[in-house]
Amino acid sequence: METKRADTVAEPSRFPMREVVLFAAVLVAVLGVYAVMGSAYSTRMLVEAACYAILALGLTIQWGYAGQFNAGVMGFVALGGFCAMFFSIPVNPAFWETELPGELGRALLYMLGAALLVFGATRLDRLGVPKLLRTVIAVLLAVVLYLAVINVFRDVTGQIESRAGFIGGLGLPVGVGWVVGGALAGGVGYFIGRVCLGLRSDYLAIATLGIAEIIKAFLKNSDWLTRGTATVSPLPWPVPGPSELGFTLARALYLSITAVMIAVIFFLLSRAYHAPWGRMIRTIRDNEVSAAAMGKDINKRRLEIFVLGCILMGIGGAALASFNSIFDPQGYLPLNHTFLVLVMVILGGPGNNLGTIFGAVAVYIIWIMSAPMALFLMDMALTLGAGLGWETPTNLDSRALQARVFVIGLLITLVLRFAPKGLLPEKVKHHG
CATH class of the missing domain: 1.10.3470 (ABC transporter involved in vitamin B12 uptake, BtuC)
Structure with missing residues (x-):
């Protein structure tokens, strides 16, 4: 038995009157x-x-x-x-011609390594670690690594701001x-x-x-x-x-x-x-x-x-x-x-x-x-109001x-x- 395929209902072509009118109005506004x-x-x-x-x-x-x-x-x-x-x-030569790019790169690598360690901790359940223990380990590791890495990062960025302004x-x-x-x-x-x-x-x-x-x-x-x-x-x-x-x-x-x-x-x-x-x-x-x-x-x-x-x-x-x-x-x-x-x-x-x-x-x-x-x-209202003795507003x-x-x-x-x-x-x- 043949299955009939749904065909798109042909819509009568029409002149895009609405589009023409609206874009004509925009053109008049621009002019x-x-x-x-x-x-x-x-x-x-x-x-x-x-x-x-x-x-x-x-x-x-x-x-x-x-x-x-x-x-x-x-x-x-x-x-x-x-x-x-x-x-x-x-x-900015004040940044790139110093040791600061290397210091910043090392701090960014520390951040990347910390992120990978935390990501790995969230996958410990695949090694048989209970999910609750996995979550606790991941959270504690994230807190410790954040405190360790953020101090190094802040020290580097502080030097960049004081010595070079910005990178x-x-x-x-x-x-x-x-x-x-x-x-x-x-x-x-x-x-x-x-x-x-x-x-x-x-x-x-x-x-x-x-x-x-x-x-x-x-x-x-x-x-x-x-x-x-x-x-x-x-x-x-x-x-x-x-x-x-x-x-x-x-x-x-x-x-x-x-x-x-x-x-x-x-x-x-x-x-x-x-x-x-x-x-x-x-x-x-x-x-x-x-x-x-x-x-x-x-x-x-x-x-x-x-x-x-x-x-x-x-x-x-x-x-x-x-x-x-x-x-x-x-x-x-x-x-x-x-x-x-x-x-x-x-x-x-x-x-x-x-x-x-x-x-x-x-x-x-x-x-x-x-x-x-x-x-x-x-301004028109002020001109009218001045003739009527109104107080003139500011700003x-x-x-x-x-x-x-x-x-x-x-x-x-x-x-x-x-x-x-x-x-x-x-x-x-x-x-x-």
């Missing part, structure tokens, strides 16, 4: 910003929006493709920014830092995923949020590595800088690089989305029981998508740090580098790559321009900056109320 704020300011805005688009694409494949709610985007952005700094800034960079091309930033973020995402992807979505969000704060705290307090709150600047660009070409042309060249990156990422993600791998990921998201019944390795696929999203976040964070030409660990904030990316994905449509790019550009324009618009409205600039949070909060409320799947929702093909 308006150029007319009001000037070309240098507006081009800077577009470069930053492009970097945020890469971050949003990383989040949309985690949340939109696989249903993984990552509330720790900030941590992976910071890792990318750190690599952009460490690999691109010049070498400096490697003086390599900027692109190397971007690639390594994506790899480092993906590596950290792999270890996080191995532990956390078995948790429920709300617990995963809490875990990733906490890990992001740990990453930020480490970078902020490691003065020997990042200069901490003293910051590192200027960071080199992958293209000639403003001092050589002027602000507008240099930023336009930087924009072209980020635009090419987005085009390549969009092409690859679109191919993956429509391939069997993408259909499998969405099946796991929508019906995990059915996917497991078909023999799919759910945990492996979840880990793949989580790592892939983290890689894009690391690359986007590296590009953003290089463009801002400064690495400031204290400048990474959950509002700017997690919540804002989340709003971009929600507005555009989780799981829709084109919608995510639209959401990134639209939300960033709103985020940047809400402060000048609020200041303009306040209008800081008050206008606070309008950003209000506008974004209002925007996300309206979107969740009237378009909960985003302005360009994911297009799901039905089978029959």
